Amino acid sequence: MPLLKLGIPKGSLEEATIELFAQAGWNITAHARNYYPDIDDPDIRCALIRAQEMAPYVERGALDLGLTGLDWILESQAEVEQICTLTYSKVSNRPSRWVLVVPQDSPIQRIEDLAGKKIATELVGFTKRYLAERGIEAAVEFSWGATEAKVVEGLVDAVVEITETGSTIRAHGLRIVEDLLITETRLIANPQAMQDPSRRAKIEQIALMLQAALRARHKVALKCNVPAECLDAVVALLPSLHAPTVSHLYDRQWLALETIVDAASVRDLVPKLSAAGAQGILEYRLNKMV
Ligand SMILES: Nc1ncnc2c1ncn2[C@@H]1O[C@H](COP(=O)(O)OP(=O)(O)OP(=O)(O)O)[C@@H](O)[C@H]1O
Ligand SMILES: O=P(O)(O)OC[C@H]1O[C@H](OP(=O)(O)OP(=O)(O)O)[C@H](O)[C@@H]1O
Ligand SMILES: [Mg+2]
Numbered sequence: 702m703p704l705l706k707l708g709i710p711k712g713s714l715e716e717a718t719i720e721l722f723a724q725a726g727w728n729i730t731a732h733a734r735n736y737y738p739d740i741d742d743p744d745i746r747c748a749l750i751r752a753q754e755m756a757p758y759v760e761r762g763a764l765d766l767g768l769t770g771l772d773w774i775l776e777s778q779a780e781v782e783q784i785c786t787l788t789y790s791k792v793s794n795r796p797s798r799w800v801l802v803v804p805q806d807s808p809i810q811r812i813e814d815l816a817g818k819k820i821a822t823e824l825v826g827f828t829k830r831y832l833a834e835r836g837i838e839a840a841v842e843f844s845w846g847a848t849e850a851k852v853v854e855g856l857v858d859a860v861v862e863i864t865e866t867g868s869t870i871r872a873h874g875l876r877i878v879e880d881l882l883i884t885e886t887r888l889i890a891n892p893q894a895m896q897d898p899s900r901r902a903k904i905e906q907i908a909l910m911l912q913a914a915l916r917a918r919h920k921v922a923l924k925c926n927v928p929a930e931c932l933d934a935v936v937a938l939l940p941s942l943h944a945p946t947v948s949h950l951y952d953r954q955w956l957a958l959e960t961i962v963d964a965a966s967v968r969d970l971v972p973k974l975s976a977a978g979a980q981g982i983l984e985y986r987l988n989k990m991v
């Protein structure tokens with residue numbers, strides 16, 4: 702098959718993306734001084750590309766496939782096929798938000814109060830369109846970064862910035878006026894590449910495995926042994942969607958129970974299972990969930 706040209710986002714998403722590929726089954730090794738990381742799949746050639754430039758390169762076919770944020774796909778207005786959403790950011794498995802922020806004591810309370818004001822952002826096109834759709838006339842200027850500092854210094858009236866954990870906004874003592882966009886990582890493909898059966902198959906394989914790896918991060922497997930007389934009480938505690946597998950132990954008075962649950966529910970669930978008579982409770986991490 703022809704080599705599939707894959708763009709890995711350089712910058713904020715780089716580490717998290719390489720980690721996700723590793724969990725999905727592909728080892729990518731970045732090198733300090735070149736932008737062509739190795740990948741242990743002879744069908745794929747990798748390139749490190751800025752998230753901001755990913756969609757235009759995928760649109761024109763310089764890359765068949767790439768990962769970038771929804772924010773930069775919208776900003777570039779590139780025509781690419783969005784294969785799937787992969788909800789992870791720089792440090793978490795959650796989306797990030799582009800927000801309008803002002804100093805705590807600013808008179809700006811609502812987005813409409815921006816009329817006649819000056820705003821700095823890296824996401825200029827999106828912000829201009831967002832304001833135009835609401836009939837708000839304001840000056841939007843490009844910021845090369847460290848954007849929060851500009852509103853603190855009074856260089857502009859407001860900034861539109863991305864926030865994930867909220868720590869940068871807190872550190873600058875800023876106030877969020879409005880959410881403009883919830884963004885998460887997307888897998889995007891060149892439309893012609895999707896017409897080619899062998900590249901399409903490879904893209905679908907990658908999409909399936911990346912989604913399976915991400916899904917598994919939110920779930921765990923639970924195993925326990927239950928005396929037969931406690932089985933109904935223990936099963937009643939488990940979420941109904943996840944019907945448990947039940948098998949007999951050598952001692953027929955005991956049953957082994959296995960199920961998949963939300964990782965976040967475990968700290969509440971395990972004490973309840975124990976109180977209902979479950980013993981030898983084990984929790985396993987999962988690597989993939991299809
Ligand atoms: N915590 C985060 N901070 C910034 N961007 C993030 C974060 N989490 C995810 N992203 C996504 O990463 C992409 C931006 O990454 P990129 O590395 O190109 O910009 P950057 O983080 O501003 O780079 P730089 O390190 O040069 O400031 C966007 O699609 C954005 O949605
Ligand atoms: O809500 P948080 O988790 O604090 O993350 C958001 C911050 O991270 C990014 O900064 P980056 O590291 O890209 O620096 P930059 O401002 O120079 O682009 C972004 O521009 C915010 O400043
Ligand atoms: Mg930045």
